[in-house]
Structures are given as structure tokens and as C-alpha cells.
Amino acid sequence: MIRFIILAVVAYVFYRALKSWMFPAPDASKSVAGKNIGKIDDVMIKDPFCEAYFPKRNAVHLNIGGEDLYFCSAECKDRYITAHSEKETHNPE
Numbered sequence: 001m002i003r004f005i006i007l008a009v010v011a012y013v014f015y016r017a018l019k020s021w022m023f024p025a026p027d028a029s030k031s032v033a034g035k036n037i038g039k040i041d042d043v044m045i046k047d048p049f050c051e052a053y054f055p056k057r058n059a060v061h062l063n064i065g066g067e068d069l070y071f072c073s074a075e076c077k078d079r080y081i082t083a084h085s086e087k088e089t090h091n092p093e
């Protein structure tokens with residue numbers, strides 16, 4: 001019986017060594033680098049002004065009329081506000 005256990009252990013160690021040799025653990029380096037990056041906040045969202053996709057953690061937030069908007073930069077936010085106010089004040093009366 002003990003020979004079977006030794007064989008199983010050897011087989012397991014060999015299997016792990018072979019696996020790590022064939023697939024050199026990509027998640028080992030990822031977990032080290034990923035510790036500094038907030039994985040939860042790392043969501044791609046779309047800028048409503050320039051329509052570019054960017055990570056939400058870099059977003060510039062704007063609440064306009066109870067609606068939450070996220071922009072890729074403060075410049076886009078300002079342009080969006082300007083474009084909106086122009087539309088609203090551009091009433092030909």
C-alpha cells in the first residue's frame with residue numbers, strides 16, 4: 001500500500017513540474033502586478049462625448065440632471081457641458 005502512495009506522490013509532483021514547465025504560470029506574475037491595480041474598478045466604459053472606451057477608474061464623473069456620466073478626460077466633460085448648454089440656449093425664439 002505504501003508503494004502506491006509513494007507512486008501517487010511522485011506522479012503528482014511530476015505532473016505539477018510538467019504542467020509548470022509547459023504552462024509557465026501566467027497568473028503568478030499577474031497576481032503580483034494585479035495587487036496594485038483595483039480589479040473591481042477596472043471596468044471599461046464608454047465616453048458619451050468622444051465615444052472612446054476607457055477604464056472607469058480613470059473616469060471624470062459628472063452628474064447632469066440626476067444622470068451619472070463618466071468621461072475619459074476633463075476636457076471631454078467640459079466639451080460635453082458646452083455642447084449641451086449650447087443646444088439648450090440655442091432656442092430660436
Ligand SMILES: [Zn+2]
Pocket residue numbers: 047049050051052071072073076
Ligand atoms: Zn473623451
